[in-house]
Amino acid sequence: MDYILLLAGLAVIITGVNALVSGASSLAKKYGISDMVIGLTIVGFGTSAPELVINTMAAVKGSAGIAIGNVLGSNIANIFLILGIAALIFPLKIADSARRRDIPISFIAALVLGLLVNDVLVGTGPVNRMVRADGIILLFCMAAYLFYTFKSAKKEEFSEESHIPQPLWKSSLYIAAGLAGLFFGGQFFVDGAINIARDLGMSERVIGLTIVAVGTSLPELATSVVAAFKKKADIAVGNVVGSNIFNIFFILGTTSVISPLSFETEANFDVIMTIAASTLLFLTSYTFGRKTVDRIEGAVFLAIYIAYIIYLL
Known part of the structure; x- marks a missing residue:
């Protein structure tokens, strides 16, 4: 029953995300907002919405292990699992903007998180936790x-002919239905995850790093795999790296503002893995000047992820 609750919750969340993004994008187009702005805000929020909803619900229910494990596990899976699979399908050429801006920022994000959660080590508090x-x-x-990205990105021309916006009432209905789906889906998913953790005798941290993280990364997995088959490497890599930055800065930021999160010392290993993932992606993109993640490197990424999961279990 708990597994059904988990899957049903994820399905409702993904359906809600699609409805929300559809309604919000149509509304934005109606008022002449550019594709770049929509991509960085509405679509960026949309792909990270499952993590945000689940983290918020987990934090409110006092399950900090699921909240933090979800973000760290998603970021690790995004690079080692998703890019590993995508690179096996077709070698991924990494755009200069990703190498020079996004990948280094994802590395910095992981470092900042490591400093913020280790209050005892840094000397900023008696216990390790994320406060408001x-x-x-x-x-x-x-x-x-976002400001830096807006400034450095090329402005896109907006053409009303390229998109016929939905009526205002329809966009509003999609947005309302999407928000409702996110709320109830999040409730189902977190309740199912907590019950499964208790039944299996596993810590909430491990559940967050594995089942919850992989579940919330399914949209990124689908997007990157399809992009790899279509030989759209920019989409495959940009989708993953952008999601990693959103997860730490936006998802954990919002979650800890809503409800402070306790941090288990054991989770430092997962923080290190997150930093290592960004570091390896950065180094790989510069290997021999090829700026590409090839099939061999994709296989290495996948092997690292499998070894990591075996270690956790």
Whole structure:
């Protein structure tokens, strides 16, 4: 029953995300907002909405292990699992903007998180936890990243002929239905995950790093795999790296502002894995000047992820 609750919750969340993005995108187009702005805000939020909803519900229910494990597990899976699979399908050429801006920022995001959650080590508190001040710092970093991206991205021309917006009532209905789906789907998913953790005798951290993380990364997996088959490497890599930045700065930032999160010392290993994933992706993109993640490197990424999961279990 708990597994059905988990799957049903994820299905409702994904359906809600699609409805929300559809309604919001149509509304944005209606008022002449460019594709670039929509991509960085509405679509960016849309792909990260499952993590946000599940994290918020987990935090409110006092399940910090699921909340933090979900973000760290998703970021690790995004690079080692998703890019590993995508590179096996077709070698991924990494765009200069991703190498010079997004991949380094994803590395910095993981470092910032490592500092914020280790209060005892850094000397900023008697216990390791993410408080509202930490969340505000992460949200400020998110705002700075978006501002920098807006400034460095090329402006796109808006053409009303390329898109026929939906009627206002229809867009509003999609948005309302999407928000309702996110709320109830999140409730189902988190309740199912907590019950499964208890039944299996596993910690909420491990459940968050595995079942929850992979579940919430399914949209990114689908997007990157389809992009790899279509030989659209920019989409495959950009989707993953952008999601990693959103997950730390926006998802954990918002979650810890809503409800402070306790941090288990054991989770530092997962923070290190997140940093290592960004580092390896950065180094791989510069290997021999090829700027490409080839099939061999994809296989290595996948092997690392499998070894990591075996270690957790």
